Amino acid sequence: MALSSTFLSAVLVVALVAPLAPPCHGFSLKDLFVPVIKDQVSDLWRTGDIDLVGHSCTYNVKPDIDGFELYFIGSVTCPGWTTLRGESNTRSKSGVVNAAVKDFIQKALKAGLVTEEEAKPHLV
Structure with missing residues (x-):
């Protein structure tokens, strides 16, 4: 029973803290290359x-x-x-x-x- 209450407490803490974390932004090659290409083309x-x-x-x-x-x-x-x-x-x-x-x-x-x-x- 102690193991399940510890697991339940951990899940509850994560559920309460998760909305406070900043959103994660994925890395995109487009974000890296578009400004460089735009400068070269213009x-x-x-x-x-x-x-x-x-x-x-x-x-x-x-x-x-x-x-x-x-x-x-x-x-x-x-x-x-x-x-x-x-x-x-x-x-x-x-x-x-x-x-x-x-x-x-x-x-x-x-x-x-x-x-x-x-x-x-x-x-x-």
Whole structure:
């Protein structure tokens, strides 16, 4: 009888204390990886301002997947100056804007909007 009363007392104590314990949260790989993936993916799109030969211009970068390879599409426009648009498509996340600037400057040079001297620093 002593064993059953001890067991009954233990069950009663657990039943009274259990609601006071904080809830247990399971570990999920989703909770670990989603913030990291979200930061990496959101960094693939970029927009910013750039000064080209004294004119205020804007660049845009967005990702593109071709087959199983990640590419970056870049563009440069200068709305207050010209309707020309510099474009690039490259695997280089860091070089996509430079390639779009180079394309824009080449088009501006061909259209007579900049001199060779002004274009030279951007075409190197």
